[in-house]
Amino acid sequence: MNIGEIARRAGVSRSTVSYALSGKRAVSETTRRRILQVVDEAGYRPNASARALAEGRTRTIGLVIPPAGRRLTPVQLGLVAGIVAAADRQELDVLLSPSGGEHDRSFERMVSGRRVDGVILTEIRLRDARAVRLRRSNIPFVSIGHTADADAGCWVDLDYERLIAGCVHYLADLGHRAIALVNRPQEFLDSGYGPACRGLAGFSAATAARSLDATAVCCADETMAGESCVGDLLAARPEITGIVTLNEVALPGMERALRRLGQAVPERFSVTGVVGRHWAEEFHPPLTAADVPISEMADRAVELLAERIAAPAAPDRHVLLTPPISLRASTAPPP
Amino acid sequence: MNIGEIARRAGVSRSTVSYALSGKRAVSETTRRRILQVVDEAGYRPNASARALAEGRTRTIGLVIPPAGRRLTPVQLGLVAGIVAAADRQELDVLLSPSGGEHDRSFERMVSGRRVDGVILTEIRLRDARAVRLRRSNIPFVSIGHTADADAGCWVDLDYERLIAGCVHYLADLGHRAIALVNRPQEFLDSGYGPACRGLAGFSAATAARSLDATAVCCADETMAGESCVGDLLAARPEITGIVTLNEVALPGMERALRRLGQAVPERFSVTGVVGRHWAEEFHPPLTAADVPISEMADRAVELLAERIAAPAAPDRHVLLTPPISLRASTAPPP
DNA sequence: CTGTTTTGTCGAATCGGTTCGAGTAACGTG
DNA sequence: CACGTTACTCGAACCGATTCGACAAAACAG
Numbered sequence: 001m002n003i004g005e006i007a008r009r010a011g012v013s014r015s016t017v018s019y020a021l022s023g024k025r026a027v028s029e030t031t032r033r034r035i036l037q038v039v040d041e042a043g044y045r046p047n048a049s050a051r052a053l054a055e056g057r058t059r060t061i062g063l064v065i066p067p068a069g070r071r072l073t074p075v076q077l078g079l080v081a082g083i084v085a086a087a088d089r090q091e092l093d094v095l096l097s098p099s100g101g102e103h104d105r106s107f108e109r110m111v112s113g114r115r116v117d118g119v120i121l122t123e124i125r126l127r128d129a130r131a132v133r134l135r136r137s138n139i140p141f142v143s144i145g146h147t148a149d150a151d152a153g154c155w156v157d158l159d160y161e162r163l164i165a166g167c168v169h170y171l172a173d174l175g176h177r178a179i180a181l182v183n184r185p186q187e188f189l190d191s192g193y194g195p196a197c198r199g200l201a202g203f204s205a206a207t208a209a210r211s212l213d214a215t216a217v218c219c220a221d222e223t224m225a226g227e228s229c230v231g232d233l234l235a236a237r238p239e240i241t242g243i244v245t246l247n248e249v250a251l252p253g254m255e256r257a258l259r260r261l262g263q264a265v266p267e268r269f270s271v272t273g274v275v276g277r278h279w280a281e282e283f284h285p286p287l288t289a290a291d292v293p294i295s296e297m298a299d300r301a302v303e304l305l306a307e308r309i310a311a312p313a314a315p316d317r318h319v320l321l322t323p324p325i326s327l328r329a330s331t332a333p334p335p
Numbered sequence: 336m337n338i339g340e341i342a343r344r345a346g347v348s349r350s351t352v353s354y355a356l357s358g359k360r361a362v363s364e365t366t367r368r369r370i371l372q373v374v375d376e377a378g379y380r381p382n383a384s385a386r387a388l389a390e391g392r393t394r395t396i397g398l399v400i401p402p403a404g405r406r407l408t409p410v411q412l413g414l415v416a417g418i419v420a421a422a423d424r425q426e427l428d429v430l431l432s433p434s435g436g437e438h439d440r441s442f443e444r445m446v447s448g449r450r451v452d453g454v455i456l457t458e459i460r461l462r463d464a465r466a467v468r469l470r471r472s473n474i475p476f477v478s479i480g481h482t483a484d485a486d487a488g489c490w491v492d493l494d495y496e497r498l499i500a501g502c503v504h505y506l507a508d509l510g511h512r513a514i515a516l517v518n519r520p521q522e523f524l525d526s527g528y529g530p531a532c533r534g535l536a537g538f539s540a541a542t543a544a545r546s547l548d549a550t551a552v553c554c555a556d557e558t559m560a561g562e563s564c565v566g567d568l569l570a571a572r573p574e575i576t577g578i579v580t581l582n583e584v585a586l587p588g589m590e591r592a593l594r595r596l597g598q599a600v601p602e603r604f605s606v607t608g609v610v611g612r613h614w615a616e617e618f619h620p621p622l623t624a625a626d627v628p629i630s631e632m633a634d635r636a637v638e639l640l641a642e643r644i645a646a647p648a649a650p651d652r653h654v655l656l657t658p659p660i661s662l663r664a665s666t667a668p669p670p
Numbered sequence: 671c672t673g674t675t676t677t678g679t680c681g682a683a684t685c686g687g688t689t690c691g692a693g694t695a696a697c698g699t700g
Numbered sequence: 701c702a703c704g705t706t707a708c709t710c711g712a713a714c715c716g717a718t719t720c721g722a723c724a725a726a727a728c729a730g
Contacts, residue, residue: 002686013710018688025689028708045447049387050686053715058384060430068420077412084433085402088441093450095395096429098419106423112380115428223617252587256619282558284591337716348680353718360719363678385716388685 001044010038021046060093061305062116064107064130066123067100073221073249075276075292076122079144082298083120090306092117099130111137118309120144120301124155126192140308142301145194146318154308156301156319160195160246160274161202163290166325167244167272168206170288174242175333176270178213180233182226182245182254186218199246199274215240219250226250230257241334245273251283266332272325286328293323336379345373356381395428396640397451399442399465401458402435408556408584410611410627411457414479417633418455425641427452434465446472453644455479455636459490461527475643477636480529481653489643491636491654495530495581495609496537498625501660502579502607503541505623509577510668511605513548515568517561517580517589521553534581534609550575554585561585565592576669580608586618601667607660621663628658 007014012031019025020035027035038044052058063083066072072080084094095116099107100123110116111133118140121130126148134141135153146155164181171179181203183189184196200216207214215237219229229250234240234257243254254271263269265285277291300319307314342349347366354360355370362370373379387393398418401407407415419429430451434442435458445451446468453475456465461483469476470488481490499516506514516538518524519531535551542549550572554564564585569575569592578589589606598604600620612626635654642649 003688004686014687015689015711016709019709022688025709026707031708043447045443046688047388047686048444048448048450049384049393050715051448051688052384053382053388053717054686054688056715063431068416068423072412072416077407080415080431081407081433084431088433091440091444093441093444094431096398096415096419096431098416098423105426106419106428108380109383109426109428112378113383113386115383252617282587338718339716349717350681350719351679354679357718360679361677366678381718382716385685386718388687389716389718391685391718 001042003044003046006035006038006042006044009042010035057117057309058115059091060095060116061087061302061309062095062097062110062119064097064099064119064121067098067104074279075248075294078276078278078294079122079298082295083302085295086299086302090302092302092306107133111139118142118305120305124194126194126197138312140305140312142305142308144297144301148192150318152316154304154316154318156297156304157194157321158274158292158297159320159322160198161205162322163274164199164202164244164246165206166290167274168203168212169210170272170325171242171244171270171331172206172210172212174270174331176212176242177334178237178239179207179215179242179244180237180240181214181216182229182233182243182247182250182273183216183218184247185220189218195246195274203244213239219247221247221249223250223253223256226253227257228253230254231261234261234263241268242270242272242331245271246275247273248275248279251275251279251287255284266330268335270331270334272331277326280326280328283330285330288325288328288331290323290325293321297321336377337382338379341370341373341377341379344377345370392452392644393450394426395430395451396422396637396644397430397432397445397454399432399434399454399456402433402439409614410583410629413611413613413629414457414633417630418637420630421634421637425637427637427641442468446474453477453640455640459529461529461532473647475640475647477640477643479632479636483527485653487651489639489651489653491632491639492529492656493609493627493632494655494657495533496540497657498609499534499537499579499581500541501625502609503538503547504545505607505660506577506579506605506666507541507545507547509605509666511547511577512669513572513574514542514550514577514579515572515575516549516551517564517568517578517582517585517608518551518553519582520555524553530581530609538579548574554582556582556584558585558588558591561588562592563588565589566596569596569598576603577605577607577666580606581610582608583610583614586610586614586622590619601665603670605666605669607666612661615661615663618665620665623660623663623666625658625660628656632656 003014003017007017017035020027020032087094097106097110119134121143124143124145128147131147142154145157188196219225258265258269265271272288274290280287280289304317338349338352342352352370355362355367422429432441432445454469456478459478459480463482466482477489480492523531554560593600593604600606607623609625615622615624639652
């Protein structure tokens with residue numbers, strides 16, 4: 001079933017069918033109705049490839065996620081779901097590409113095959129080869145997180161520096177004097193992953209400003225790692241009374257380690273940080289934390305990308321979010 | 336940059352360029368080299384839409400996941416990641432469609448716009464509108480899980496009936512006399528979700544066969560729900576000494592409830608079931624359970640789909656997996 | 671040296687849409 | 701009634717690939 005067949009059945013030309021469906025030119029009421037009826041009966045929908053070829057756009061966006069092997073964190077997962085849902089609202093389809101490094105085949109297929117009108121990059125690095133590639137190919141893109149050159153490109157991000165600093169000040173205000181940052185894995189820091197780097201920067205600056213006894217450690221994205229990390233940390237520095245974290249995957253393990261060490265939360269020990277709301281609520285007791293506004297980030301990213309696709313020459317737009325700290329039950333003055 | 340431009344630069348016709356790249360007809364060594372060099376310099380890659388139109392296939396598969404709003408479980412997430420990776424290995428792209436019900440726009444776009452060569456359905460119901468739709472449109476598809484009519488269609492599934500029965504027998508062999516099944520949410524059971532229904536069937540049959548005191552309950556896919564579910568369960572039936580579950584999301588909550596109730600695992604209480612390996616290992620103590628072989632399922636599904644696309648008329652193939660119970664540390668004879 | 675293959679290349683048709691320019695018929699106006 | 705508009709519709713060109721049949725040149729056989 002194609003447009004020619006519809007045209008034949010309705011007794012009109014192919015162009016008239018096209019105009020009747022798109023509304024881009026006037027079509028008399030009677031023919032329009034006849035065409036729509038034929039279309040309905042046949043269950044006709046234009047072939048996406050043909051339409052993409054003719055229109056020069058695919059009505060599809062690419063979503064680049066970390067490569068397989070690396071497990072997605074719950075926040076990333078939520079982001080994917082949110083982006084797909086937001087795209088659906090704009091009648092956009094989503095092509096998934098797991099690519100991190102330089103020469104990823106699916107990324108290359110997507111970009112040089114012009115399979116998509118635009119791309120959303122997740123887990124972007126401060127210097128990111130994929131962003132460079134997209135810019136060179138002149139393909140609109142929006143990143144979740146930003147590169148070293150913050151002014152270049154469109155992005156949606158959290159102000160990790162300020163958020164983590166806010167957590168530090170919050171603990172300091174409660175009276176804590178020795179606190180630790182449990183960061184994402186070391187290799188993320190090394191490769192210039194924004195949240196890890198800027199979070200650390202915020203932690204260092206704020207602890208210095210308040211003259212706190214500060215310790216920053218990295219921790220693999222694993223429950224187990226969280227457990228051993230906190231165990232080691234408190235063994236080495238028993239004076240620590242509070243933790244700030246942005247490693248949500250490690251949270252359950254941290255909870256377990258604190259319980260094992262008899263560090264009741266929040267009576268004897270405080271925990272806070274920046275994590276997805278859902279995971280903050282599953283902590284025991286519920287975590288006082290800045291909640292990552294996942295679906296807002298997804299919505300804004302798709303929105304920005306859609307604008308960008310519509311007006312590729314428009315100036316870059318940025319969205320920097322600073323969600324408030326949600327007071328729950330994991331923080332208190334030190335004993 | 337298109338094939339015509341490449342042809343012009345290499346001083347040959349467009350068809351020769353096409354043949355040189357596809358190898359579908361012989362091209363002399365010298366021209367082939369010249370063409371490849373031009374292609375390399377220009378960084379040319381055929382336009383995917385044009386190619387799809389001409390070839391009649393898109394080299395893309397659709398992946399249908401539960402609609403946004405419903406949170407993906409870790410196993411589903413792993414499945415998505417696994418499928419994308421497996422597809423990438425076959426040079427296939429993946430279009431994501433969040434659709435569950437009848438009239439999902441992205442699903443409709445994908446199917447009637449012929450955007451994909453085939454589809455993988457996840458979280459399929461015993462009677463599934465999407466499967467019916469695909470069959471009607473003559474689009475190859477493979478489902479993860481199967482419909483009521485098991486012989487129809489290609490699918491990859493776990494033998495939940497046997498797996499859960501195996502868990503029951505295992506507990507019975509250890510000496511447990513009163514055990515419970517913690518299933519997926521009630522609405523899954525009502526809507527005919529295979530794992531929930533067949534798991535329950537296996538539980539009922541096996542407990543009857545061993546004349547056990549059996550209780551089956553449903554539990555929302557939430558950590559909290561797991562906690563209250565187990566709390567209620569043991570309040571009502573304190574004689575229960577073991578749980579079989581296929582609700583991995585509820586596991587952390589179940590762990591918490593058992594600890595709160597002083598039911599040490601495995602000394603006083605046993606837990607087992609069918610869950611993703613990763614989540615079995617994160618249970619405390621590590622869960623003795625049949626591990627859902629996520630990446631194997633993903634691989635087999637993509638493999639089956641690729642075969643199906645290549646030979647649409649071939650007979651339906653099924654893959655029913657029965658992973659062994661991995662002995663870890665959460666089961667022991669009752670006190 | 672002629673006739674037949676084989677080899678390599680080309681032009682044209684095709685896939686299924688969109689869009690532009692032009693043409694026709696009906697209409698309103700002076 | 702002639703004329704300029706307006707309202708519809710059509711045919712043809714185009715998007716960028718693939719693929720088929722044809723053809724010329726080279727290679728080979730008799």
